[in-house]
Amino acid sequence: xxxxxxxxxxxxxxxxxxxxxxxxxxxxxxxxxxxxxxxxxxxxxxxxxxxxxxxxxxxxxxxxxxxxxxxxxxxxxxxxxxxxxxxxxxxxxxxxxxxxxxxxxxxxxxxxxxxxxxxxxxxxxxxxxxxxxxxxxxxxxxxxxxxxxxxxxxxxxxxxxxxxxxxxxxx
Ligand SMILES: Nc1ncnc2c1ncn2[C@@H]1O[C@H](COP(=O)(O)OP(=O)(O)OP(=O)(O)O)[C@@H](O)[C@H]1O
Ligand SMILES: O=C(O)C1=C[C@@H](O)[C@@H](O)[C@H](O)C1
Ligand SMILES: [Mg+2]
Numbered sequence: 001x002x003x004x005x006x007x008x009x010x011x012x013x014x015x016x017x018x019x020x021x022x023x024x025x026x027x028x029x030x031x032x033x034x035x036x037x038x039x040x041x042x043x044x045x046x047x048x049x050x051x052x053x054x055x056x057x058x059x060x061x062x063x064x065x066x067x068x069x070x071x072x073x074x075x076x077x078x079x080x081x082x083x084x085x086x087x088x089x090x091x092x093x094x095x096x097x098x099x100x101x102x103x104x105x106x107x108x109x110x111x112x113x114x115x116x117x118x119x120x121x122x123x124x125x126x127x128x129x130x131x132x133x134x135x136x137x138x139x140x141x142x143x144x145x146x147x148x149x150x151x152x153x154x155x156x157x158x159x160x161x162x163x164x165x166x167x168x169x170x171x
Contacts, residue, residue: 002027002074002168007093009142010102011135012081012122013113015152015160019102020078022161027168030075034083038065050120063089070096081134082121084141093145100164101146104153106132 006023008016017033024031038061039045049058063086069077070092077097083089093099104112109131113122124130143149148167152160 002029002098005069005074005097006076006168007083007097007099008076008078008102009084009093009099009145010081011104011109011131011138011142012119013109014102014104015112015157016078016081016102018157019152019160019164020076022158023164024076026161026165027076030073031078032069032075033078034062034065034069035078035080037069038062038080041065045118047118047120047123055121059086062086066092082138084138084145090141090145098168099145099147101142101149102160103149103151106135108153109135 006027006029008020008023010016020033021031035046038049038058042049042061044052046058049061053061059082062080062083066079066083066089079093083093106128110128113119113127113131117123121134122130148164150160150164155163
């Protein structure tokens with residue numbers, strides 16, 4: 001039986017929210033998305049927070065939300081793509097939960113993020129270049145905190161969720 005929260009980390013568009021919801025259903029646990037919790041608490045959406053408070057303001061709010069989500073509730077948490085940037089966040093993830101890193105190649109991430117405009121960091125002329133840069137910078141950080149790395153390229157969200165659930169049950 002799980003005694004800690006399960007944190008899903010990875011780049012924008014990799015499927016943290018989609019797969020996290022399915023995983024929570026598999027495990028019969030609650031599901032939360034740290035980006036949604038942050039928006040609800042602030043009473044504003046992420047693009048607005050980036051506009052008004054800058055990325056720095058957003059990161060401060062994100063760390064506060066993560067600290068609360070590390071309290072003792074056993075649940076599945078889809079995190080924001082940049083959650084691993086702050087060392088204190090990485091420390092919390094590692095010490096308080098089980099961390100799953102979802103991966104996909106750049107082409108897939110470009111395709112999966114192309115449909116919505118709610119990701120301020122990708123509102124640029126060349127989102128592909130930004131996705132490549134963020135992956136380069138963040139992949140070592142995601143790997144640093146991960147207990148399990150799971151590729152999402154060649155399986156449906158449900159198959160990925162089932163694979164993670166099996167791994168959690170066997171560990
Ligand atoms: N394994 C998969 N195969 C195909 N499509 C997928 C897969 N996982 C997710 N998708 C699709 O990719 C898109 C992005 O997924 P999702 O919003 O869950 O990503 P995210 O990691 O939560 O992104 P963000 O960090 O921006 O919140 C969605 O349209 C989803 O249906
Ligand atoms: O990768 C990132 O830095 C972000 C990812 C999203 O989940 C949001 O947390 C926000 O758009 C920033
Ligand atoms: Mg998401």
